[in-house]
Amino acid sequence: xxxxxxxxxxQTAEQWVDEFGASISFDQQLVKEDITGSIAHVTMLSKxxxxxxxxxxxxxxxLETLLAKAENNELDFKVxxxxxxxxxxxxxxxxxxxVGGKLHTARSRNDQVATDIHLxxxxxxxxxxxxxxxxxxxxxxxxxxxxxxxxxGYTHLQRAQPISFGHHLLAYFWMFERxxxxxxxxxxxxxxxxxGAGALSGTTFPIDRELTAKLLDFGAVYKxxxxxxxxxxxxxxxxxxxSMIMMxxxxxxxxxxxxxxxxxxxxxxxxxxxxxxxMMPQKKNPDMAELIRGKTGRVYGxxxxxxxxxxxxxxxxxxxxxxxxxxxxxxxxxxxxxLAIFTGMMEEITVNKDKMEKAVSQDFSNATELADYLxxxxxxxxxxxxxxxxxxxxxxxxxxxxxxxPMNIYKEASSCFEEDVxxxxxPYKVVERRNSxxxxxxxxxxxxxxxxxxxx
Ligand code: ARG
Numbered sequence: 001x002x003x004x005x006x007x008x009x010x011q012t013a014e015q016w017v018d019e020f021g022a023s024i025s026f027d028q029q030l031v032k033e034d035i036t037g038s039i040a041h042v043t044m045l046s047k048x049x050x051x052x053x054x055x056x057x058x059x060x061x062x063l064e065t066l067l068a069k070a071e072n073n074e075l076d077f078k079v080x081x082x083x084x085x086x087x088x089x090x091x092x093x094x095x096x097x098x099v100g101g102k103l104h105t106a107r108s109r110n111d112q113v114a115t116d117i118h119l120x121x122x123x124x125x126x127x128x129x130x131x132x133x134x135x136x137x138x139x140x141x142x143x144x145x146x147x148x149x150x151x152x153g154y155t156h157l158q159r160a161q162p163i164s165f166g167h168h169l170l171a172y173f174w175m176f177e178r179x180x181x182x183x184x185x186x187x188x189x190x191x192x193x194x195x196g197a198g199a200l201s202g203t204t205f206p207i208d209r210e211l212t213a214k215l216l217d218f219g220a221v222y223k224x225x226x227x228x229x230x231x232x233x234x235x236x237x238x239x240x241x242x243s244m245i246m247m248x249x250x251x252x253x254x255x256x257x258x259x260x261x262x263x264x265x266x267x268x269x270x271x272x273x274x275x276x277x278x279m280m281p282q283k284k285n286p287d288m289a290e291l292i293r294g295k296t297g298r299v300y301g302x303x304x305x306x307x308x309x310x311x312x313x314x315x316x317x318x319x320x321x322x323x324x325x326x327x328x329x330x331x332x333x334x335x336x337x338x339l340a341i342f343t344g345m346m347e348e349i350t351v352n353k354d355k356m357e358k359a360v361s362q363d364f365s366n367a368t369e370l371a372d373y374l375x376x377x378x379x380x381x382x383x384x385x386x387x388x389x390x391x392x393x394x395x396x397x398x399x400x401x402x403x404x405x406p407m408n409i410y411k412e413a414s415s416c417f418e419e420d421v422x423x424x425x426x427p428y429k430v431v432e433r434r435n436s437x438x439x440x441x442x443x444x445x446x447x448x449x450x451x452x453x454x455x456x
Contacts, residue, residue: 004086015079023322024077027084029329031070033119034084037112037195038092039063040215042103050106050205055099062096063088063103083322084116085109106207108199110229110317115195117325119216121238122190124332125183131339132180132245136173137456138346140449143169147445150431151266151356152365161368162360162427165351166449167440173452175248182241189234193218197228200316230316232306232324239303242331246296249342253289256345260286265355270348273341288345292338299334302327360427362401364392369430370402370421377416387413 003009013021039060046056066088069075081087086109093100143166153163193216196202196209202225213221222228259266269286277283305327309320360366367388374384391413395401403425410417423429435441438448 004081004089018082019079021082021319022079023083023325024079024081024087026326026329027113027116027322028075028077028087029325030084030113030116030120031075031088032067033116033123034088034112035063035067035070037115037119037216038088038103039067040212041107041195043215044208044212045102045105047211048206048208050207051102055102058096058099059092059103062092062100065095066091083109083113085112106196106198106203106205108197108229110199111194111197111225114197114229114231115193115216117235117328118190118192118194118218121234121328122187124336125187125190125238128242128245128332128335128339129180129183131336131343132176132183133456135339135343135346136176136180136452138343139169139173139176140452140456142346142349142351143167143173143445143452144449146351146353147442147449148428149351149353149356150360150427152359152363153440159363159365162365162431163440164431164442164445165356167445170445170448170452172248172252176245177452177455179241179245179248182244186234186237186241188219189237191219193221194228194231195221197222197225200229201225226316230313230321232310232321235324235328236303236306236310238328239299239306239331242335243296243299243303245335246292246299246338249338250293250296252342253286253293256289256349257286257293260289264359266352266359268350268352269345270350272348273345288341292342295334295338299331302331357427361403364395364402366402366425366427366430367392369425373421373424374414374416379414379416 003012006012042051042056042059042063045051046053051059066075075087075091077084077087078090081090089100089104092103146165146169147167149165150162151165151168152159153161153168193209193213195212195216196207209221213219222231256267256269258264260269269284269289271284273286273288274284275287277285306324309323313320370391371381371384371388374387375381379387391402391405391409394409395405403422407417407419410421431440432442435444438444
């Protein structure tokens with residue numbers, strides 16, 4: 001079978017070589033973008049008088065037929081036509097005859113593939129932003145229910161200070177808010193048209209790049225033809241943003257895994273998002289959370305793949321760049337899947353308020369508060385720290401907690417202690433009072449919820 005570019009060849013590659021070079025197995029995902037890009041291109045060619053109106057009309061009709069077929073999954077792609085661009089061009093000439101061969105006037109696959117992937121990225125980034133929004137609203141709803149649910153806050157995974165569970169959830173809300181900002185900001189660079197850059201140097205035909213950009217709803221055009229066909233930094237940026245989101249999801253998953261263990265029992269993951277063991281009848285495993293944590297590695301891997309593919313490439317297009325697609329497609333699929341599963345899992349999660357509250361009544365997470373109590377009475381913080389440290393040690397030795405210490409022991413430690421210390425130390429009160437801006441106090445969290453709602 002002769003190639004669409006076969007004129008200067010006297011020998012043909014064997015099939016296995018063709019298979020190695022072909023990208024159709026994966027770039028067929030770009031079929032709609034490819035045809036849409038071609039429709040804009042041919043419209044422009046006719047408007048600029050490069051193609052006769054009837055010719056352009058015939059080509060456009062043929063492309064529209066192919067687009068309809070693509071929507072119904074009726075197109076049959078072939079490895080012998082290498083990639084999505086040549087497969088579509090072949091199908092077009094089969095559909096409309098030799099005039100189909102005029103579509104590629106003033107265009108190269110190099111600006112064509114770049115256009116396709118910009119269109120694809122724009123669509124996917126927009127839908128990922130919507131998914132993040134959805135997750136954020138689930139988090140805010142849950143946070144609203146748990147403003148006054150107190151549980152241990154940790155540093156070094158050691159009990160640190162009691163906090164509001166709603167406050168903890170909102171911490172993730174803000175991470176996802178920044179992720180959303182990063183994606184929105186990146187759209188500025190994605191929403192740029194490479195079409196009309198040609199193979200690398202532009203074209204002698206009187207094309208109108210602004211017009212194709214407008215027809216494809218791009219906000220700008222690349223200013224340099226070499227840059228237009230060589231740029232993949234918008235894909236690297238996407239993989240970096242995707243990695244960041246996966247990292248945030250992964251940390252959250254790690255917490256859910258810990259919290260749903262017998263040791264914590266702070267939450268229960270719905271049966272709908274858990275699995276059993278083939279051997280141990282009692283098991284309920286947080287598989288979905290673990291998988292998201294695991295899949296984070298894939299997305300990081302894709303980022304590294306792209307950075308490495310691009311690092312040594314001379315300008316302009318190189319076939320190496322065909323390797324950009326699979327990691328990007330995989331990252332999009334993995335990220336969207338993870339966001340959907342995670343959001344569903346959070347919607348169905350059961351929060352064991354009692355276990356959380358019980359945890360903070362049986363620990364020393366109110367020790368800072370006890371030191372602050374003394375500070376309020378004029379004792380320097382460092383000295384208060386030492387006094388409380390000794391009291392904690394005494395409790396540990398006697399298997400009790402700070403609220404169990406009798407008044408005489410408190411008095412012995414410092415004459416500043418009075419009866420009101422018991423109320424002051426109550427974990428609920430401890431949390432309630434922390435109303436510094438961005439703190440875990442109930443009114444601070446309530447204010448943060450109002451603020452958060454404005455972002456979704
Ligand atoms: N399949 C190619 C890719 O994905 C399309 C561009 C090919 N251009 C070329 N001059 N070989 O990168």
